[in-house]
Amino acid sequence: MSTEKKEMPEVISSIDWKWLAKLMLTSRAMDDKEENELVPNKDVLYQFSARGHELGQILLGSQLTHQHDAASAYYRSRPLMLSLGLSLEDAMAAPMGKSGGYSDGRDIGVVCNKPGLDGPTVLPMAGDVGSQYTPAIGWAQGIQYHQNELEEGEYDRAISVVLGGEGSVATNGFWSALTIATTQDLPVLFYVEDNGYGISVPGEFQTPGGNIANNLYSFKNIRIFDGDGTDPVEAADLINQSVNYVRDRKGPALIHLTMPRLNGHSYQDNQAYKPEELIQEEQQNDPLDSLKSFLVPDRFSDDDWNEFKDNAEQDIEEASEAALSRPAPDATTTKRYAFAEKKEDGSLDTQLVGGLAPSKHTFPESSEAPEPEKQRINIVEAIRRTLDYELETNPKVMVFGEDVGAKGGVHAATMGLQTKYGDERVFDTSLSEEGIIGRSVGLAYSGLMPVAEIQFRKYADPATEQLNNCGTIRWRTANQFAAPIVVRMPGGFAKCGDPWHSLSNEVFFAHAVGWQIVMPSNAQDAVGLLRSAMRSNNPTVFFEHRNLLDAKYARKPYPGDHYVVPIGKANMLQEGEDLTIVTWGAMCEQVENAVSKMDVSADIIDLRSIMPWDKQAVLESVRQTNRCLIVHEDTQTAGFGAEISAVLSQEAFKYLDAPIERLTMPDIPVPYNVGLMDSVLPTSDKIIDKIESLVAF
Structure with missing residues (x-):
């Protein structure tokens, strides 16, 4: 040896x-x-x-x-x-x-x-x-x-x-x-x-x-x-x-x-x-x-x-x-930090690590007043131009996902951005939604602003763990860390339906702690909401409805590079006296079409933001009209309409002259066949029937 x-x-x-x-x-x-x-x-x-x-x-x-x-x-x-x-x-x-x-x-x-x-x-x-x-x-x-x-x-x-x-x-x-x-x-x-x-x-x-x-x-x-x-x-x-x-x-x-x-x-x-x-x-x-x-x-x-x-x-x-x-934690503070908060003096109560806020990053000026151009654009172009401006003015913005690079995205929303900004800022990823979202979280920790694309809402399912964890970071670290990211996520029905590409299911994210969820119904709101999301200190799901991406209804003039829509602020599409209709996404078009065919005066509220949602706007309207119809594409059982209905029942009960009504998808996936799809989607004709019965009650 x-x-x-x-x-x-x-x-x-x-x-x-x-x-x-x-x-x-x-x-x-x-x-x-x-x-x-x-x-x-x-x-x-x-x-x-x-x-x-x-x-x-x-x-x-x-x-x-x-x-x-x-x-x-x-x-x-x-x-x-x-x-x-x-x-x-x-x-x-x-x-x-x-x-x-x-x-x-x-x-x-x-x-x-x-x-x-x-x-x-x-x-x-x-x-x-x-x-x-x-x-x-x-x-x-x-x-x-x-x-x-x-x-x-x-x-x-x-x-x-x-x-x-x-x-x-x-x-x-x-x-x-x-x-x-x-x-x-x-x-x-x-x-x-x-x-x-x-x-x-x-x-x-x-x-x-x-x-x-x-x-x-x-x-x-x-x-x-x-x-x-x-x-x-x-x-x-x-x-x-x-x-x-x-x-x-x-x-x-x-x-x-x-x-x-x-x-x-x-x-x-x-x-x-x-x-x-x-x-x-x-x-x-x-x-x-x-x-x-x-x-x-x-x-x-x-x-x-x-x-x-x-x-x-x-x-x-x-x-x-x-x-x-040591004393026990202060139970009066347990609800704090689900979202970013402000101090008593109005300044941001900034996390120590994550996102742009700790570096005192400043953004270009913003305004809630649009400066519309003459030509109307679709939502795809609205998204592209907003991403372009934020990439140009903020070197910490990164845009990525499957096929967002050379191809420009399966919906063309990122067309040309990689050529303009390079493949370190606009890039393709491997086919792993877990990887897309988890990577986004780590990039946000490092002080960057990731804008990730999930090609369709259904494809987000493998990323559920990372999405849920991202939303709770600020709360579970008592405001030491946060991961403000933007997740662009197309979904909903289009020229046809199917159980895989047409899923809406926005209520899932409404139940995910710490997430903001926005759903623009037109190009102007798409610009304002996406810009607000990219400058927010909270993670945001930006839901792009497939049927609206190039729809005539959704086309609006580009509102300018400074335009923002505050997250959580609804839009009154039209005012009326007979009833309140609360809706969002592609259902805005269906509701407006229905009301235009009727001799009825209605407040039509486009929520625009699901989390947080504009409770005050809805309550004020219902207290004036005394009736409410909620229309959404998501399935009915425990859909977000149920949350709105519950709040109205509690806080506006004495003002109601009729039961709160909901018109939604039944509790099934969206069918592929167009006839089958139309048979279950909330359509203008179905909305008309609901309005007639509600007004006549």
């Missing part, structure tokens, strides 16, 4: 091993305190141990030193947070649901974030597996954009890191992020912690052969690193190599480190699904023991190590006591 001593990698001499040992012992003491005392006492209600994962995370954190580095982590990443400066008191207080910290008691305590005001940023974590990947991709692309397009040299060598377990490599988010990173050559490091189990499911069920690194060696344009996450020397060397590979702009990289999960998935998990011999083997493979063997006695004595351990336990006792003494 050879007794030749293995040469140490150069990085070993640069590591502060005392700091690392103390931090690892501190993380372990934190888990001990929670598992042995705080959880049994019900001071902590959700607990996810990091035991076994600490070594690699702390080594990784020591490498994240650039001011524009970011980590997109997950619920087992507290050691990384500690290595990046999370205070012990905040780390203990958050799982207790106490005030302060990174969510002020709003989110599960291990779901962290860290605004990068004095160092790297930790992007808001999420509780769902795999959703951390595509926002990290957006941040990486943001680094490239700031460096190349905005010529900000301070972004040189910055990187994005995304952490996940071996279970997460089976998710859509992982594969979407991997595709984008490798095809776009982004500065991102995938850090995969493999403890062999996704809760109780073995890794072989997540990826063939159980090792994602082996499966990716054949991938183009990504460097793979694979090793033992319990070996201090090997882990330190591989992490250093992988980080520098990405920093040197050689391309994306993935590091796969094996390690034991020394406790259950969460406190309640007793690991009964594991063979006893495996549990014993994992305990013998504790990276803390490996670290001690490496450091003692060569670098520190047993007494030193014991002192580190005693101090760590004492620090955790003190931090725990201080955290327990």
Whole structure:
């Protein structure tokens, strides 16, 4: 047997091993305190141990030193947070649901974030597996954009890191992020912690052969690193190599480190699904023991190590006591920050990270008064011209989606924009709605204004997780982060129907916390609403109705480059006395056609915005007309008309001379056959019948 001593990698001499040992012992003491005392006492209600994962995370954190580095982590990443400066008191207080910290008691305590005001940023974590990947991709692309397009040299060598377990490599988010990173050559490091189990499911069920690194060696344009996450020397060397590979702009990289999960998935998990011999083997493979063997006695004595351990336990006792003494979060503020807010002095209560507001970005002047040109344009041209002006005047605007580049969009709304502004600002994406929206979120975090296109409303379904998470960012981080993005989304019936391209379903987004939803019925409103959305500090769904894109009804003169429509302000299409008709989108045309054929005087209100909706305008009208008909294309059960009806029943009941009526699609998809489609859509004839019965009541 050879007794030749293995040469140490150069990085070993640069590591502060005392700091690392103390931090690892501190993380372990934190888990001990929670598992042995705080959880049994019900001071902590959700607990996810990091035991076994600490070594690699702390080594990784020591490498994240650039001011524009970011980590997109997950619920087992507290050691990384500690290595990046999370205070012990905040780390203990958050799982207790106490005030302060990174969510002020709003989110599960291990779901962290860290605004990068004095160092790297930790992007808001999420509780769902795999959703951390595509926002990290957006941040990486943001680094490239700031460096190349905005010529900000301070972004040189910055990187994005995304952490996940071996279970997460089976998710859509992982594969979407991997595709984008490798095809776009982004500065991102995938850090995969493999403890062999996704809760109780073995890794072989997540990826063939159980090792994602082996499966990716054949991938183009990504460097793979694979090793033992319990070996201090090997882990330190591989992490250093992988980080520098990405920093040197050689391309994306993935590091796969094996390690034991020394406790259950969460406190309640007793690991009964594991063979006893495996549990014993994992305990013998504790990276803390490996670290001690490496450091003692060569670098520190047993007494030193014991002192580190005693101090760590004492620090955790003190931090725990201080955290327990914190007050509960102020329940009177729980409803705050679903949307951006203003302070008492009228100034914006700006988030710390995300969107244009933190940089004090200023926009060109705006006006609610249109300056119409002579020629009428359709909605497609209205969208194109608005995007063009905002791209020209705001270098932080990016427009992207499937086929928006050279083709100009499947509806031609982005025609010519890539030629004019280049493919870093107007570009095509891979066919992944998860990737489109998740990437948008990361780009917004990096201080940009992404305008993403989902080709049809139905195609947004795979992006539901990212859309929902985007809307709740401001609330769940207590206004520390926000991701103001615009998602352009055509939908609704057109020359024919079908269950895939003709879906409306705007009520889904009305129920998604934190989202603004606007639905223009004409070209003028399309300009004003899109410009308002692109300058808003909230995420916005801009719904483009397919039947209106080139419709004669929707054509209006271009209202000028400064025209805006305030989000949440309805438009009175015509005034009357007999009844109020509330509608939006393509139904505006049907309603106006119906009323024009009748001897009836009606207030016709085009909501324009579904969230927020103009309650005051509707209430004032109904209090004058005493009757109300709500017409929308979405299905009836729990459609948005039901919300309007409920508000009117509560706040205008004494003014009503007839029941509130709704005319909607039945609870079925839109049929393809034109005759079948017309049989179920709200049409002018059906609206006439409803008006007649309502007025005669």
